[in-house]
Amino acid sequence: TKQSSTYDDDVSSLAVDGNTDGSYKGNSCSHTQNETMNWWRVDFDSNYTVFKVVVYIRKYSVPDRINGAMVYVGDEYCDTIEYKQEQSIYSIDCNKALEGAGTIKLPNNYL
Numbered sequence: 001t002k003q004s005s006t007y008d009d010d011v012s013s014l015a016v017d018g019n020t021d022g023s024y025k026g027n028s029c030s031h032t033q034n035e036t037m038n039w040w041r042v043d044f045d046s047n048y049t050v051f052k053v054v055v056y057i058r059k060y061s062v063p064d065r066i067n068g069a070m071v072y073v074g075d076e077y078c079d080t081i082e083y084k085q086e087q088s089i090y091s092i093d094c095n096k097a098l099e100g101a102g103t104i105k106l107p108n109n110y111l
Helices: 011-014
Strands: 035-042 050-056 070-073 076-079 088-096 102-107
Touching: 011 035, 050 070, 050 102, 070 088, 076 088
Parallel strands: none
Antiparallel strands: 035 102, 050 088, 070 076, 070 102
């Protein structure tokens, strides 16, 4: 995994460690600096078919920062996350099989 920058010790691998509790203080969230275009990416070690991307967001502190995040698999755009209050899991359908890295991009905010 990689991300555009790192805030404190909140490295990209925290996003895929299996801890989905959504508590920032519980080391279950990665975090970037506030930059022009933030991104987080997972590179697959071989080709996989990806039909869906599931994003678990922070539950307790500024969860609305995810609003407007764009989800890609490879170079293909899948969808944009629209934040809904009280929703902490977002399932993004890619509508077709894609291969490559999975990337989430968010302009002008922390990710």
